[in-house]
Amino acid sequence: xxxxxxxxxxxxxxxxxxxxxxxxxxxxxxxxxxGEKVARHLAGKQKPLWHPEADCGDHVVVVNCxxxxxxxxxxxxxxxxxDNQYPQGRADIPAYQIHEYDPCRVIFMAIYxxxxxxxIRRKHIQRLHLFPDAKMPEYIQKNIGNLxxxxxxxxxxxxxxxxxxxxxxxxxxxxxxxHFEEWEAPIKPPGRHEKPAFGKAKDKK
Amino acid sequence: xxxxISSTAxxxxxxxLRRISTTALQNKWKLVEKTDGNTTTVKAVKMVDxxxxxxxxxxxxxxxxxxxxxxxxxxxxxxxxxMRPDGTVLPRQLTGICKSQQLRLERCVMQAHWAGLxxxxxxxxxxxxxxxxxxxxxxxxxSMYFLTEKKETGTWYYxxxxxxxxxxxxxxxxxx
Ligand SMILES: [Zn+2]
Numbered sequence: 213x214x215x216x217x218x219x220x221x222x223x224x225x226x227x228x229x230x231x232x233x234x235x236x237x238x239x240x241x242x243x244x245x246x247g248e249k250v251a252r253h254l255a256g257k258q259k260p261l262w263h264p265e266a267d268c269g270d271h272v273v274v275v276n277c278x279x280x281x282x283x284x285x286x287x288x289x290x291x292x293x294x295d296n297q298y299p300q301g302r303a304d305i306p307a308y309q310i311h312e313y314d315p316c317r318v319i320f321m322a323i324y325x326x327x328x329x330x331x332i333r334r335k336h337i338q339r340l341h342l343f344p345d346a347k348m349p350e351y352i353q354k355n356i357g358n359l360x361x362x363x364x365x366x367x368x369x370x371x372x373x374x375x376x377x378x379x380x381x382x383x384x385x386x387x388x389x390x391h392f393e394e395w396e397a398p399i400k401p402p403g404r405h406e407k408p409a410f411g412k413a414k415d416k417k
Numbered sequence: 418x419x420x421x422i423s424s425t426a427x428x429x430x431x432x433x434l435r436r437i438s439t440t441a442l443q444n445k446w447k448l449v450e451k452t453d454g455n456t457t458t459v460k461a462v463k464m465v466d467x468x469x470x471x472x473x474x475x476x477x478x479x480x481x482x483x484x485x486x487x488x489x490x491x492x493x494x495x496x497x498x499x500m501r502p503d504g505t506v507l508p509r510q511l512t513g514i515c516k517s518q519q520l521r522l523e524r525c526v527m528q529a530h531w532a533g534l535x536x537x538x539x540x541x542x543x544x545x546x547x548x549x550x551x552x553x554x555x556x557x558x559x560s561m562y563f564l565t566e567k568k569e570t571g572t573w574y575y576x577x578x579x580x581x582x583x584x585x586x587x588x589x590x591x592x593x
Contacts, residue, residue, distance in 0.1 A: 240552050277581075279552050284560050287548035292571035305571070308548035316581045321572050337576060344581045364554070367491040369534050378494065384478045385498045385512050386471035393447045393464060395511060398503035 227357075228259045231339075232270045236360040238319065239279040245363045247322030250274060253360065254336045255327060264330075273341040273356060275348065278315035281364075282307065292321070316342035444470040477514040479522075488521055490528035490555055497538065504530060504538040524558045 216224075234253055238246055252258055256268035282290065287308035294303045310317050320342060327333040341352060445464040450457060479486050488495060499507055499514075499522055506526050509519040529535055530543065532553055555561070 240554065242554070281552040281554050283554060283556060285548070285553075285564060286567065287551050287553065289564060290567045290569060292569050294571045294573070296573070304568075306548070308551060310571075311551060314577075314581050316577075317575060320575060321569075324572055324574065334574075340576075341578060342581070343579060349579075365491075367532065367534055367554070368493060369536060370493045370497055371537050373494065381494045383468050383498060384495060385507075386468055386475065386478060387445065387466075387511060388473075388513070389444060389470045391445055391470070391511065392461075393445055396501060396507065398501045398505065 228261060228268070232357055233355040234270055234272045234358045234360050235356045236272065236274055237276055237362060238274050239276040239362075240281045240366045241362055241364050243280050243282055243319055243322045244326075246274075246280065247319060247326045249360070249363055250323050250340070251326035251328075251336075254323070254339055255333075267332075267335075269336050269339055271339045271341065271355070272360075273343070273348065273352060274319065275343045275346050277319050277342050278311075278344045280311075280315075280319055287311070315344040471513050475513065477518060478512070479514050479518040486518075488518075488525045488558070490525045490532060490534065490558065492525070493529065493534055496522065496526050496529055497535070500526060500535075500538060502538060503540055504535055504543075521558055524561075528555045528558065528561065 236246070236250065250272050253270050253272050256262050256266070256270055259268055262268055288306055290307040291304050292307065292310060294305065295301060307318055320337075320340070323340060324333070324337055327336055341348075443463040443465055445466045446461050447464045449460050449462050451460065452458075479488070490496075499512055501507060504526070506519075506523050509516065512519075514522070530539060531549070532555065533545075
């Protein structure tokens with residue numbers, strides 16, 4: 213690793229001894245990959261001076277928690293098991309129902325699990341600030357000093373592309389010589405085949 | 418960190434090399450209806466198209482490069498060329514791509530619809546209720562066929578520092 217010198221590097225080094233405030237956008241980020249990164253910064257493991265007994269964790273502000281992503285059908289297939297050890301105290305809740313109720317809860321659980329099983333994780337999790345959308349109070353916003361890189365590329369929608377980008381992109385489809393433009397129009401779905409009831413004539417009206 | 422899901426950059430490079438400058442060609446037909454009193458005439462008129470027509474000996478459009486093209490659901494600009502305005506895929510008899518690429522394309526288009534990448538090319542009755550409202554991504558085009566139920570132990574411990582829904586507390590905090 214190249215040694216960095218200069219005023220900027222020196223200020224960054226001093227910053228490591230302070231409590232930094234990081235901001236990360238959770239839009240279209242996998243819950244668990246994002247949780248791992250946030251937990252790493254909450255525990256201060258990105259700092260070279262990290263030690264299990266050193267209290268060097270940072271604050272992390274996560275915005276757009278409602279837009280957090282899961283792979284495939286995981287919102288339905290990832291099931292959280294809650295059990296409070298009382299009769300009828302068990303519940304199996306799919307992740308999307310928790311996310312509907314509270315858009316910050318799923319990501320909180322992911323980060324809390326990634327912090328590991330130790331005595332200081334309750335201190336670390338107190339430095340986490342979760343916001344369902346981009347809004348946050350003023351007194352949080354003025355503390356933020358660093359923007360963390362997202363863990364995944366946010367896919368672009370077809371409406372996000374401009375007309376120039378579309379025109380610059382090469383065309384792949386080559387239609388045959390006798391192609392009619394009407395063939396590209398949407399067709400009516402044929403629907404399901406209705407089996408005629410037993411004993412009824414086919415051409416009866 | 419997950420490697421980037423889609424990689425259109427090499428594909429685009431490869432295709433721009435292959436590109437040839439063409440003048441406006443007339444190789445597409447269009448039906449024009451004309452009503453004159455009691456008689457209706459339907460006429461096939463040639464249309465201006467930027468790209469040359471496909472010859473029968475041409476190879477499929479997604480297999481011509483030296484590098485293997487693996488479509489992903491994020492390659493929106495590629496997928497939308499093979500689609501109808503209502504979001505369905507054109508048959509390969511029209512587009513002339515091979516069977517394996519057509520199947521891959523159909524899987525990618527379906528994934529893109531599920532991920533909500535085509536808001537302008539869907540039907541209004543596309544199901545987005547329940548868990549389908551939330552954002553999702555796909556690792557590769559076959560990942561919807563490998564379904565497993567993942568059990569996790571939920572934690573009761575939760576710090577709710579800021580209101581996550583619309584509430585009076587939140588409105589008080591918000592600068593107006
Ligand atoms: Zn092919």
